[in-house]
Amino acid sequence: MSTIALVLSVLFACAIAVVAYRLYRKRHLPAANKRLPFLQPIPRKLTAEERAAIEHYFKLNEHLQSSPLAPASTAESLALTPQSENIYAATHAITRYGLVTDAPHTWRYYLDSTEIHLPPLWEQFIAEENHVELIRTAGIPLVIALNGHSLVDYVYAPQTVNPPQTVPNSSMREQENEQVELLNIRKETPQEHAVNRPSGIREAAMVSAALLLLFMSLLAPVVAVPWLVAVAGLLILCGGWMLFRPPSQRTRLDIHCLRGTPKRWGLFGESDHNRLATVSLGIIDLTYPPHWLPFIDHDLGKKTEVDIYINRQVVRQGRFLSLHDEMVNFPVQRWGKNLVLFCSSMLVLCLLLAYVPLSLPLTLSTAWLKGAQNIQATEAKTLEAAPLRIGDTLKVQGTGMCFVDTTLTTAPKNPFLPFDCSSIYWNNAVPLPTPESDTVDKAVALLNTVDTQLHPELNSDPKINPVLANAIQKSGMILLDDFANIVLKTQDLCGDDAACARLKTALVNLANARDWPSVVKRARSGTLKGVNVLLRPVSAETLENLVNAATGSFFASETRLATNALNSPPPGGVLISSDEGKLLVDHPLPINSLYDYTGVAQWRELQRLSSMLLHTPFSAQGVITNISVDVNGTRHIALHSEPDVIAVWRYLGTTLLLLLVIISALVNVCLAARRLLKSRHRDQEIQRYYESCFNPDLPNVPLKTLP
Structure with a gap:
């Protein structure tokens, strides 16, 4: 059974490691190495002639590799990488954008929302549907063939750039008279990054799985415990790091800061709800957050600064509209992860209450934290005067009297019934005499x-x-x-x-x-x-x-x-009991219990047991789990066998897991309720905020800034 559990644990750990590695690779894969949505899945290999032509093109046209909107536009952005060995073919429309900059080339080319590098002399060959061949580089993909024109021929052509000719049915978007000025390119702020950040449910599910693995480790065989704990720890570290880590420079997207005059094109009725798609900045169609709809008219037709992503999503416009300010004053309240953690914590808590004994682990863990001591005694007076505490280790040896059970049950707890030798009276009084009648x-x-x-x-x-x-x-x-x-x-x-x-x-x-x-x-x-x-x-x-x-x-x-008379020991002394029911005496076990006899044989068996157990040597050793004093002044001490190293760690682990799930459940249910309540009022608060900004003559309404 232990071998099967070990094999299953190893397989489970390997599966978790593979999934974590793939998630890590997928999350940190460079943009140049990600699969492009428009590419065919089966590429061909780069030939030596094409590689030589590409390297020659890089040397002759280094000044053409810079792109005014491209992130990290350096000469190395088009350097070859190991992924450049594959050539991908696609048939797709090419979109061209133009901006006013000091750079010698103002045109940008896109396949869908992916920017590509197109040699300048090929602008005249762009058609409505274009057959292109691309390779991946350190930066944006490079077009090495366009509609039958190859880069092998391009590098030997004259390096003069002719003005682009208008091609019938071309998908290029011509540059309008209204020019757009590129102010700078910056990285999005952490607040702007948090707007589109995942809700954290996946990370919360990882932590929930770790809690279940920790619970399983409390019941699993010893050989499987390290694997389960290791995998659970890895999941908690990964999930916690993914939840709380700040966005890195690599994950933060580029934002292009532009200046121009946003305009709305076309005529629309009052019932038209798609007016946002008609606002353009020069030749760039802008996409606004839906809740900005009532306020964008204030900046139309005016020279305005607009910050956009590469997909034309607006993050800031004018003086007031800003996702950054919204996140500072009204953070997005993501309560889904807290709900997942609360449910998983309650599930583990119920499993602990149902399948794991909690009394002893909690008692011993609390005592060990306070500090335990070792006590030995060979006399009852010494034990009566000793300052005992729960969790102390006690070792005693002496002569005492077995506890007498007067319940007369037919299902004895030990073979010495009515004497229960898992409990011993220990005092200095004269032993009771053998019963006579x-x-x-x-x-x-x-x-x-x-x-x-x-x-x-x-x-x-x-x-x-x-x-x-x-x-x-x-x-x-x-x-x-x-x-x-x-x-x-x-x-x-x-x-x-x-x-x-x-x-x-x-x-x-x-x-x-x-x-x-x-x-x-x-x-x-x-x-x-x-x-x-x-x-x-x-x-x-x-x-x-x-x-x-x-x-x-x-x-x-x-x-x-x-029997009732024997259960009346002198007051005082101590009653030492084993909470596991273990015998504290070393005597041959009787074949039959007292109440298996009838008539005079029962009486004689009682006399035999009394002569042996009313004054008998005993020894007890273990951890104190309970201490009390009855009305007769007798000190009751309950002992549990000293746990081994494995049991100690299980007790500590049970206590820590119990505290962890209780704290997690309380914290997450409070956070989930609080965030859910604030999430319902967030849109209203943002609307009131913008209304007070664009209409300063209105009475100021006190705004409550969310933490």
């Missing part, structure tokens, strides 16, 4: 006299002539040669008129008397002396059963009374 002695005397007369073969001193006794035996009859003794011993045992009613009735019939008092009177006066009673075997067996039944009730009651 006059009633038991009388019952034994009655049994003996009846047994002697009903079984004459066991009697070595017959009171009648042996010849007569032999003749009676051959006849099948049984002779009671001392009937008066039976009557007297019955009266001694059953002095109460209501006791032994059936036995007394039988004896009255055998004596041929009127009632029981008259029979007793005749026996005491000697009238029955010498009277012999002959019984058939059936009658003799009936008489013996009646005697056994009558004496059996006395044996049971006297055993119960004696």
